Amino acid sequence: MSQHFSYGEDYLTAGMAIKIAQGEIKGIISEATRNKIQKNRQVVDNIVEKGQPVYGINTGFGPLCTTKITKEETKILQSNILQSHSVGVGEPIDRQIAKLMMILKIQSLAKGHSGIAVKTIERILWHIENDAIPIVPCQGSVGASGDLAPLSHLFLPLIGLGKVIYQQKTITTKELFKHTGLTPVDLGPKEGLALINGTQFIAAHAVQVLSKLHNCLSHADIIGAMMIEGLQGSVKPFYKELHQLRPFKGNIHTATRVKSLLKGSEIMEDHIDCDRVQDPYSLRCIPQVHGASRNAWLHLKELLEIELNSVTDNPIIIDENLTISGGSFHGQPLAMALDYACLAASEIGNISDRRIYLALEGNSPGVPKLLMEDTGINSGYMILQYTTAALASENKGLCFPSSADSIPTSLGQEDHVSMGSIGGRKALRVLENVEKILAIELLTATQAFEFRKPLKSGKILDEIHKYVRTVVPFADKDRVFADDIEKGIEMIKDNTIIHITDKISKREKLSLETQYSNEFEVY
Structure with a gap:
C-alpha cells in the first residue's frame, strides 16, 4: 500500500x-x-x-x-x-x-x-x-x-x-x-x-449503490449484446449516426459499447440481408433504456461526490465570530437521487426479463422454443423466466420513492425529513435482484448462442461464451436449474464477465471506450 x-x-x-x-x-x-x-x-x-x-x-x-x-x-x-x-x-x-x-x-x-x-x-x-x-x-x-x-x-x-x-x-x-x-x-x-x-449512513449506501449499479449496467450491455447475437438481432440501432441526432450521454455510451462488442461477429454477418425490418424493443431500444439508467447513474455520481466532500453536521463552526445552526444534515439531495437510481436499476432488470422472454418464444430462426429441442417431456428454460418475472415485479414494488414521504419527528421541531436512509437500503435490495435477473439472462443468452454454431461471435463475446460453458454446461434436457442460476449469480457478483471483457479487449486491441468513458467510471 x-x-x-x-x-x-x-x-x-x-x-x-x-x-x-x-x-x-x-x-x-x-x-x-x-x-x-x-x-x-x-x-x-x-x-x-x-x-x-x-x-x-x-x-x-x-x-x-x-x-x-x-x-x-x-x-x-x-x-x-x-x-x-x-x-x-x-x-x-x-x-x-x-x-x-x-x-x-x-x-x-x-x-x-x-x-x-x-x-x-x-x-x-x-x-x-x-x-x-x-x-x-x-x-x-x-x-x-x-x-x-x-x-x-x-x-x-x-x-x-x-x-x-x-x-x-x-x-x-x-x-x-x-x-x-x-x-x-x-x-x-x-x-x-x-x-x-x-448523512453518512445515506452516503455510504449511495457509494455502494453507485458501485453496484455501475457493475449491473456494464453487465447488462455485455449480456444484451450476447442476446442480440443469440437471437440474430440487428446492429443498426447502435449506429452512431442515429444517436448523434439525440445525443444523450448514456445512450451514446451504451450504443458505442454494444456495437463494439458485436464487431467481427460471423453470426451478425450471416443475416445481414434477412427480411426482418426491425427487432422488438427489448433488443432495439437497449441504447435508450440502458442509456437512461446510465444517465441516472451519472446524476447520482455528481451529487454523491459533492456530498462526500461536504460538511454535513450542525451547528457549523465557521470561525470565532460565526456559528451557524442550519440544515446541512438534511438528506434530501441524496434521497431523491437514490430514488431515481433505484428506478434506473429496476428498469435494467425489467428489460432484461423481456429479453429472456423473447429468447423463449422460438421466433428467431434456428432457436427452438424454450431454448431446447426436445420439449414436452422437458420444460426447457421456461420456468427460469418465472423467476425473473417475480424479481422484476418485486423491484417495481420497491420503486415507490422513499423521499416522497415525510413523518414529523422531535415534537415537530424536525417537521420534514428525507427518508433517504430507507431509499438507500431499498436501492441495494433492487440491485441484488437485478444481479439475479442478469445472471439468468446470461444463461439464456449463452444457451441461444449454441444454436448458432458453427458460426462464431465477436472475439470478446465468444470468449465469454466459452468461459460460461466451463461453469454451466449446455442443457439438452431438464435439470435443477437453480444450481446453474447460483453459478450465474456468482459470475455477476465477482465481475468475471467484465474481467474477461477487459482482458480480451486489451489483448486484441478492441476498444470499448467512448467519448464519455471517464464520466461513466467509478474512480
Whole structure:
C-alpha cells in the first residue's frame, strides 16, 4: 500500500472511499489538517468558557434547544446523546457499509468546521485501520437531523459501549478494550453531536449503490449484446449516426459499447440481408433504456461526490465570530437521487426479463422454443423466466420513492425529513435482484448462442461464451436449474464477465471506450 489519501484535503470519490475501506489506500490526517481541526476545536472551547448559547454545545437537542446546559454538564451531554440516540433496530448493516460510514465521517469532520478533537478522529482511524467495525442496525433513521440512530451505534465504541466485529468475531467494546488496551474517549462539548449529525449512513449506501449499479449496467450491455447475437438481432440501432441526432450521454455510451462488442461477429454477418425490418424493443431500444439508467447513474455520481466532500453536521463552526445552526444534515439531495437510481436499476432488470422472454418464444430462426429441442417431456428454460418475472415485479414494488414521504419527528421541531436512509437500503435490495435477473439472462443468452454454431461471435463475446460453458454446461434436457442460476449469480457478483471483457479487449486491441468513458467510471 503506497498511496495515501489525506482526509479533509484530498477530493474523495466513491471509488476512493471503497479503496480505503478495502485497505488498498491508507487514509491519513496531515499536519496542516490537524492544525485546522485543533483551531476549530478551540473555538468551541471558547464558546463554552464565555457561556454564550450555541445549539448543541451548551443547549439541549431538537425541541430541547432552548434548555441551557451548564459548563460542567457539557461533556456529560455528549456521552448522553450517543446513548439516547442509539435506538436502531433490525439486522446489522453490511460491515463494508459501516466501514464506509466511518471513512465518510472523517472526511467531513476533517474539513475543520465541526468542533471535533483530533484525538477523536484518531480513534475512528484506529477502528478503520484495525478493521474493528461497529455493529450498526439497519433501521431507525429518517434521513434528516443526520442519520442519528445508525451514527450513534457506529460511535458507541468510542465511549466503551456497543459491539464490534473484530478478527472475524462479534464482541462487546469492553472485550475489545480488554484485548487491545484501549480506553474510552473523553468527548468534549459538541463532539457527540458532531459524530451523529450527518448523512453518512445515506452516503455510504449511495457509494455502494453507485458501485453496484455501475457493475449491473456494464453487465447488462455485455449480456444484451450476447442476446442480440443469440437471437440474430440487428446492429443498426447502435449506429452512431442515429444517436448523434439525440445525443444523450448514456445512450451514446451504451450504443458505442454494444456495437463494439458485436464487431467481427460471423453470426451478425450471416443475416445481414434477412427480411426482418426491425427487432422488438427489448433488443432495439437497449441504447435508450440502458442509456437512461446510465444517465441516472451519472446524476447520482455528481451529487454523491459533492456530498462526500461536504460538511454535513450542525451547528457549523465557521470561525470565532460565526456559528451557524442550519440544515446541512438534511438528506434530501441524496434521497431523491437514490430514488431515481433505484428506478434506473429496476428498469435494467425489467428489460432484461423481456429479453429472456423473447429468447423463449422460438421466433428467431434456428432457436427452438424454450431454448431446447426436445420439449414436452422437458420444460426447457421456461420456468427460469418465472423467476425473473417475480424479481422484476418485486423491484417495481420497491420503486415507490422513499423521499416522497415525510413523518414529523422531535415534537415537530424536525417537521420534514428525507427518508433517504430507507431509499438507500431499498436501492441495494433492487440491485441484488437485478444481479439475479442478469445472471439468468446470461444463461439464456449463452444457451441461444449454441444454436448458432458453427458460426462464431465477436472475439470478446465468444470468449465469454466459452468461459460460461466451463461453469454451466449446455442443457439438452431438464435439470435443477437453480444450481446453474447460483453459478450465474456468482459470475455477476465477482465481475468475471467484465474481467474477461477487459482482458480480451486489451489483448486484441478492441476498444470499448467512448467519448464519455471517464464520466461513466467509478474512480
